[in-house]
Amino acid sequence: MKVADLIAELQEFDPEQEVHFAYPAGDYWRTTVAPKVASVEPGWVKRSEYHRMPAVVPLYLEDETEAPNPDVEGADSVCLIRAR
Numbered sequence: 001m002k003v004a005d006l007i008a009e010l011q012e013f014d015p016e017q018e019v020h021f022a023y024p025a026g027d028y029w030r031t032t033v034a035p036k037v038a039s040v041e042p043g044w045v046k047r048s049e050y051h052r053m054p055a056v057v058p059l060y061l062e063d064e065t066e067a068p069n070p071d072v073e074g075a076d077s078v079c080l081i082r083a084r
Helices: 002-012
Strands: 037-048 053-056 078-081
Touching: 053 078
Parallel strands: none
Antiparallel strands: 037 053, 037 078
């Protein structure tokens, strides 16, 4: 889905309605959970062979140096919708 597609879909909703993000919980009962959306922000994703899907790539290394993350090279720039 592109940002323009998301904007078009959202036009159909009441602007005061809460927004939640639905995803499978991965439990025995196949529950779909839906926490509230906390933020919408730019981000980077790259395919994770371990997860077999795109994973978020942090822009900076998560250590004391906070240096730029070299894994960002080759990652795709995306719109991230984060749940609480």
